[in-house]
Amino acid sequence: MPRYAPNQLPLTVPKRYFELRRGGLKGAAAARQVGVSVSCGSVWFIKAGRMLLPDKPIDARYLTQDDRIAIADGVQAGCSAAAIAAELGKHRSTVYRELRRGRKADGSYNPWWAHNQAILRRRRPKEEKFQASKALREFVNDKLQQHWSPQQISRQLARHHPDDAALHACAETIYRALYNGLLDKRTAKLRTARTRRRKQRRGIPLKNAIPRMRLIHTRPREADDRSTAGHWEGDLIIGKGYASAIGTLVDRATRYVHLIHLPHGWKAPQVRDALAEQTAQLPAALRRTLT
Template sequence: MPTYAPNKMPTSVKKRYFELLRAGYKGAAAARVVGVSTSCGSLWFIDAGSMIVPDPGPISPRFLTQDERIAIADGLHAQQPVKQIAASIGRSFQTVYREIKRNAKTDGRYNPWWAHNQALLRRRRPKAERIRTSEPLRTLVPVKLTEKWSPQQIARHLAREYAHDAVMRACPETIYRALFAGLLGRRDVKLRTGRTRRKKQRRGVPTLNKIKNMTLIHQRPAEVNDRKTPGHWEGDLIIGRGQGSAIGTLVERTTRYVHLIHLPHGWKAPQVRNALITQTAHIPPQLRKTLTWDQGRELTLHEDIEALTGFRIYFCDPHSPWQRGTNENMNGLLRQYFPKGTDLSVHTASDLRNVARQLNHRPRIVLGDRTPAEVMQECLAGPLTR
């Protein structure tokens, strides 16, 4: 019988045992050095997966080390909360949650040496690129990209449609890398943003209190924030080359349904007022509750708009685009159709309707991969009160 029970030795002893194995010691020799029986060491070795994967050391600080995994295991054994364990090793609690979920053994136990071995095995390079080796993926992914699906939407689509076929899986990063490496074609296939990296977007906000009789966003009804009741919209303008043209954008907060406002005669306050009044008349009255806008001069005549549309208009604080974040997100999507620095006056009302139709029939993760058109139709079919 072994002199020591395999799970009752201090963690430091086990750590030294595995360090000796990685250094090339035989199991029996390593057990003698740390003062345990050969059978006890063998049980540790078997519990760790019966393998020792060479550890070149972390190639980036974002990777967990063996010592950090040992600290996680000790914390779990002591029944410490995950957030407390994360704080003790200087990591986010999300990192620790993912580590436990990903590298726990099949019986649910977290063995730090097993976990480290699994991480090292996954880190081994080179690995065959999934899309390079899969002809079906190289055929399907470009089709979705040309339909202006994002890599995230494509990845979720693959996971749903090919749930039992691991070969037909690709995470968003795999799709990005394949695209930038030219595996999906270089001419027709591209991201709908047309960019290879993020670029900050900011439009200046005029001075404070330039609009008379504004009602600020802090006075907006509380029901707007929970997104359970449709009929609350966010609006803005996207500006063309030389600030000579613009398109109005309206997004419904609950359904993410977008409606574009054609401004062929300019975007000063009278033109914007007239366009909003005439081009929102088709929206059912029960879906015209509130409209949140920034403090742009184009809405100086907001009182006229309220009187003739039924919208109650609320204004964001200066320099606070996050207060109408749904609209900011939609404006980013619209830039694939209306790039910055271009003349927006060349687009007809029919063009705007076609763009809005395409966006409203694109699945959104925030809607459970349903489309804004589907959610809006459900709202119209159900009971609505103004």
């Protein structure tokens, strides 16, 4: 097994040491329990930077401390980032980013130090980028006045300031800043002139959608040119005070009107059932389509 500790102990030993420290034990007591000297434990502690605990549970999709230990193991063994990712069951981009962000100034990768840095990055609340950076606000305001889209602005920021993370903003961050009033409302506007976000309903079925609904422009051409009988147009007439209603069917070719009695109400299910029952006696040739 690859080694990763000042005294070449297996990784399970410092891992247990840090678990005990996070559990509340002092450094000397934790060192005694794992069978190392106090100075060895102190070296681990110093290299890790400090002992941090997440303020809330971390979602499983993020790297854990064990994942970072496995990454350090793989780096020590000379494995590629892609091979390490395959072993962890993560995307290789996750490991590439972790190695880029988690290395110390000397280029080494310490899993405990990297884990502490990840906890620091996750701490909330964070100040909004657009509140903290006047230069970023002015740049985005200027581009929005020129009718640039947030996506274009995001790419331009990354291109012009590749090494300054404070001047990077993804398109979603720009949208949020615009809708939350962090940009100049008088001049910073979208090309669509929209000032509020539309409701996001991706993957959520519409409650009022008709199953297998066909749009009106898909009906047969003979219904449009009124050349053949049997293509009907339906409507609903509601009486005074919503006390009564009646359905109407008009044949597009002959202009024949058929009234639909609605004794049980005029909600969609009742109208559907009444239509089916009261048009069943029509010949099949006269029951082609209904709009």
